[in-house]
Amino acid sequence: MTNAELPTAANPGPFGHKQRKNFLFPENYTQFNHGSYGTFPKVVQDDIRAFQDRCEQNPDRWNRCDLFTYMDDIRTQLAEFINCDKAELALVNNTTAGVNTVLRSLPFVPGDRILVLSTGFIAVNQTVRYICDAHEDVKVIEVPVTFPLSDKDLLNKVEEALKAHQELKDGSRIKLGIVDWISSVPSVIHPVKELVELLHSYGALVYVDGAHTIGQVPVDLGYLRPDFYITNCHKWLFSARGSALLYVAKRHQHLIHPISITGDYNSGFEKEFSFLGTQDYSSILSILTALKFRKQYGEDAIISYTHSLAIEGGKAMAKILGTHTLTRDDDDKVANMVNVALPIKDLKHPKANNADFMKIMLDKYNLYTPAFIHGDHLYTRVSAQIYLELEDFVRLANIWKEVIEGLNASS
Numbered sequence: 001m002t003n004a005e006l007p008t009a010a011n012p013g014p015f016g017h018k019q020r021k022n023f024l025f026p027e028n029y030t031q032f033n034h035g036s037y038g039t040f041p042k043v044v045q046d047d048i049r050a051f052q053d054r055c056e057q058n059p060d061r062w063n064r065c066d067l068f069t070y071m072d073d074i075r076t077q078l079a080e081f082i083n084c085d086k087a088e089l090a091l092v093n094n095t096t097a098g099v100n101t102v103l104r105s106l107p108f109v110p111g112d113r114i115l116v117l118s119t120g121f122i123a124v125n126q127t128v129r130y131i132c133d134a135h136e137d138v139k140v141i142e143v144p145v146t147f148p149l150s151d152k153d154l155l156n157k158v159e160e161a162l163k164a165h166q167e168l169k170d171g172s173r174i175k176l177g178i179v180d181w182i183s184s185v186p187s188v189i190h191p192v193k194e195l196v197e198l199l200h201s202y203g204a205l206v207y208v209d210g211a212h213t214i215g216q217v218p219v220d221l222g223y224l225r226p227d228f229y230i231t232n233c234h235k236w237l238f239s240a241r242g243s244a245l246l247y248v249a250k251r252h253q254h255l256i257h258p259i260s261i262t263g264d265y266n267s268g269f270e271k272e273f274s275f276l277g278t279q280d281y282s283s284i285l286s287i288l289t290a291l292k293f294r295k296q297y298g299e300d301a302i303i304s305y306t307h308s309l310a311i312e313g314g315k316a317m318a319k320i321l322g323t324h325t326l327t328r329d330d331d332d333k334v335a336n337m338v339n340v341a342l343p344i345k346d347l348k349h350p351k352a353n354n355a356d357f358m359k360i361m362l363d364k365y366n367l368y369t370p371a372f373i374h375g376d377h378l379y380t381r382v383s384a385q386i387y388l389e390l391e392d393f394v395r396l397a398n399i400w401k402e403v404i405e406g407l408n409a410s411s
Helices: 017-022 042-057 059-082 095-103 122-134 151-166 192-201 250-255 269-274 282-295 299-321 354-365 390-409
Strands: 089-092 112-117 139-143 173-180 205-209 228-232 244-248 337-342 371-374 377-383
Touching: 042 059, 042 282, 059 089, 059 244, 059 282, 089 095, 089 269, 095 122, 095 205, 095 228, 095 244, 112 122, 112 151, 122 139, 139 151, 151 173, 151 192, 173 192, 192 205, 244 250, 250 269, 299 337, 299 377, 299 390, 337 390, 354 371, 354 390, 377 390
Parallel strands: 112 139, 112 173, 173 205, 205 228
Antiparallel strands: 089 244, 228 244, 337 377, 371 377
């Protein structure tokens, strides 16, 4: 399929509202916030139940034999999908678990520093603060980031922080840098390859938070070469919630252990992560069906449509609202989630917060997109997905316009 033939917002091909039949949405509901929790097709739900049935029919055979065959198959397929060695992959429940796995395994010593971006996911940055609280003289270096920002300016900000630390000459070292590939709020694609290389050049290990990447952008770890990488399969790959992929380069695997230590402790990375205790593994096993579902359309086709819809949908919303998107016309900064400015007059309005907006949107309109203040603007983050069309973005914009006009009238 050539680029000219790939689906777009204007030429959706097999996507758009015709895809709704493959998902579990009721007629009166439209999902605009795929980025927070994801959702999965009906065929994934069918296979989840089939896996659960197989387990209950013979729990011993399942947990002692069959489960390991399926888990190994998933890692094989995912290794091909993201171009790495299967031996470098572990299956965990979510990004938070993956981040805690690495951070709570690494041996931090006095003088170690951890570099993060201010726009990093809150659970990740809070885990870093926990590590600092739990270790003597381990501190966080937070790089303040406000978008819109060019790749060059972002890299310059990080390098300025690295140089400023270097000039302290206090005997401390930046042991680890944690960078987003696609940040959550606001949603922006980062120059991840350059960030990895920059941090490596200063002697730091690099953990790439790719929570939003697999299924949203092409992932090639052989090219990226991070030390650690985590991604949620249940966000954009269409597997069930509670399924994520952790990558640990072989050179670091002797340091990394699961959050819950099992009888396989010190049996090697693959063995230790092959069974994380008795639990329902059907959500992780659903990755197999999710990959199969995606193959019938092709990764290029899915990514082309969702990216195109995010771009065109964001522009349509901004026009109706009389505002702009966070990244303006820089389409390379947008994957499937677009940040659209909301025309509120007073950022300090007592109801200009996500909790109040969420109540209004869910209770009155039966839909939701997260709202947040970044820089000097109030934005909402909207997720494009294969079951949406441009007219959905138009409808959402008119709803947000009504909500914001109501607040402006009460200012």
